[in-house]
Amino acid sequence: MRLRRLKNVTCYWHRGDFVAHAYRGHSPVALHPSTAEILSAFDTWTTPAQAAEVLDHLHPETVVQAAATLLEHGLLAEEGSPEAEGDERLADAWGPWAPEASFFHYATRDVPFETATPELRQHLTREGRPALFSEYPEADRILLPRTPDPRLSAPLEQTLYRRRTHRSFSAQPVSLHDLSVLLRTVFGPAEFIDGFEYGALIRRTSPSGGARQELDAYLAAPNVTGVPAGLYHYNAREHSLELLREGFTHTEAGALCVHQEGIDQAAFIVFVVAAWERMRAKYRHPRAYRVSHLNAGHLGQTFALTATTLGLGPFQTAAFDDTAVEGHFGLDSATHNTLYALAAGHPTPDTTTDTAGLNAFRHTTLRPRTTGTA
Structure with missing residues (x-):
């Protein structure tokens, strides 16, 4: 019987234990x-006796018994x-x-979902639980206007089909009003809901797992009227911009976002940052990281x-230098991490996009290839 170590196995140290995890259908x-x-002796198809010869400093029976145990735990597989x-x-x-990616995906599949225990409820309602909002109380701030905007009443279908990803922007600054409406609509509280034993929770215009609202908006603003160029945190509770650092240029924007097209022309960038404790306080399994x-x-x-x-012309990207972004905003990369970058500005006139024609579809695979005959 020839055996081989699984290719899809990850080993790590955790709480003092050496752990091996064959992560498709097996437990650590x-x-x-x-x-x-x-x-390591079973890197290729090998019999236990051959492995014992390689591991000649170990007793052959030890190797044979270990191989049987590793096979039982799904860390070795039998040929064929x-x-x-x-x-x-x-x-x-x-x-x-x-x-x-494969380890995280399979290690967080098919997990048990449990209701909150009394101990967890107590943890989520005691003093010191994660606050609903992040804020920098000592920071200088700009209180944003709360003027409503009738443009938000545009028909949904019209907005959906007008949406485009833009990568070219004019030098025209975005107004403070437009930035304010955008931040309030996307990141501000739409209402406060009764979470019963969990106290008040926030509902935004976008869904959030368990209404944990662990995502905050950090703004890099090089070209917004009424907002001095700089780095800010959006305080959703008071609808304000809290100044974290004065000065920010389009050149810096390019450096933070790997110099991709359009980023050095956008009027502003919103970095979506996760405050992990808000999510982790309730959801203890790492599958919540997916959420x-x-x-x-x-x-x-x-x-x-x-x-x-x-x-405005929006675009979204996951292409950015995580460490540099978090360093610019003074974030602790252990407790706060950047997940997404959202940018916008006044788009230049649209470049005509050619509709796909016969030639394009000749070079397109529309359906999976099949084997055998019909």
């Missing part, structure tokens, strides 16, 4: 650290087995995304539609 298992050496074939398919399917990214996507869509309604 704590092992002695020396097990890593035995696993469904487990081995599935492991190969998984490794091929995820390709350059492995191991980081925060989904929440960021909801906000990004609302941002794009609102900007479109206001006559």
Whole structure:
């Protein structure tokens, strides 16, 4: 019987234990650290006896017994087995995304969903629980206008089909009014709802898992009327901009967002930042990390539609230098992380987009290839 170590297995230290996790259909298992050496002997198809020859400093029976245990825990696979074939398919399917993306995806699948325990309810209602809002009380601030805007009454269908991603902007600054309407509509509280034992919770115009509202808006504003160029935090509770650093240029915007097209022309960039404790306080399983990214996507869509309604050109990107962005805003990258960048400005006249014709579709795969005959 020849065995091989699974390609889709991740090993790590956690709370003093050496853990091996074959992450498709298996649970993590704590092992002695020396097990890593035995696993390494099965890098290719190998019999336990051949592995024992390589590991000649160990007793052969020890290697054989360890191999049986590792096979039982799904860390080794038998040649020709469904487990081995599935492991190969998984490794091929995820390709350059492995191991980081594939490990996270499969390690957070099929998790148990539990209702809140009395202990958790107590934790979420005691003094010191995560605050509903983030704020910088000592910062200088700009109190934003709350003037309503009739443009938000535009028909939804019209807004949906007008939405475009823009990458070219004029030098015309965005008005303080438009920025204020955009921030309030996307990130401000629409209402406060009764969370019963959890106290008051915030509802925004976008959905948020468990109404945790763990995502905050941090603004880089090089070209907004009435807002000195700088870095700000949007205080959703008081609808204000809290100054974190004076001065910000389009050149800096390009450097933070890997010099992608249009970023050095946008009037402003909103970096969507997760304050993890708000989410983690209620949802303890790492699957909740998926939810925060989904929440960021909801906000990004609302941002794009609102900007479109206001006559601005939006675009969204995940291409930015995480460390540099968080460093600029003075964020602790352990407790706060940037998930998304939302930018806008006054778009230049649209470049005509050619409608796909016969030639384009000749070079397009419309359906998966099939095997065999019809």
